[in-house]
Amino acid sequence: MSASTIVHPAGQGTDADGVLEVRDLAKHFPKGDQDLVALREFSITVRPGQFLVLLGRSGCGKSTLLNLMAGLTRPTSGQILYRGTALSGPSTEIGYLTQHDTLMPWRDVTRNVEMPRELRGEGKRSRREEAQRLIELVGLGGFEHHFPRELSGGMRRRASLARMLAADPETLLLDEPFGALDAQLRTELQGELLRLWQGTGRTVVFVTHDIEEALLLADRVVVLGPVGSVLLDVDVDLQRPRDPDEVRVDPRFVALHKSLSVALKEGAR
Known part of the structure; x- marks a missing residue:
């Protein structure tokens, strides 16, 4: 590990005024006469504007944690604070891109992307202009009137990302969004995501089980073990932009890996 890499105590960030704070979180799921423990006494602070990657094997509670951060499920105990206020349900300040495709199959790309603004009552002209801007931003210009079934997997991911951004969330939660894509396309969309994030001030919490993906994207990586135990919490001090071919031979990358x-x-x- 490089001398400039900061290792935090388990579950702790360096900024007490985090945008997203998880305190002593536990989540149990009923299974017959017993409880299945997905998370136990998990705590973490996510700093404003940070690109945080949660890295862990399948079954360690990563997706459960993101569902809780998104306000889609409630914890068994503990709490999640967003900007100092307890999160009790979904928030318009938090966007969530799940592993699975959630585009509406009966809507074309434009109508999918504009949906968050349509739901909050924004006028058709305004929301359509913003949808067009985001479609161009994610590289889908020319496919505005295509339906999800007419798009490749990577194009559907781009459309889903544009739809999430249409809601203008302050914080983005992404659950292995590129895991099902081939290596070349995954690298392309990783770069696209970083381009959309850098300079915006948005906070990102990104879940993956891939070490290389974590190091290409993150400011900070938290390694999760069973039931959400924190095994390692490190800041990634690698210069941006990170060219995948060049960064792989960087001694700091090798040590962190x-x-x-x-x-x-x-x-x-």
């Missing part, structure tokens, strides 16, 4: 790999292996024991 090794540290994250060791943490994941220890968590699997």
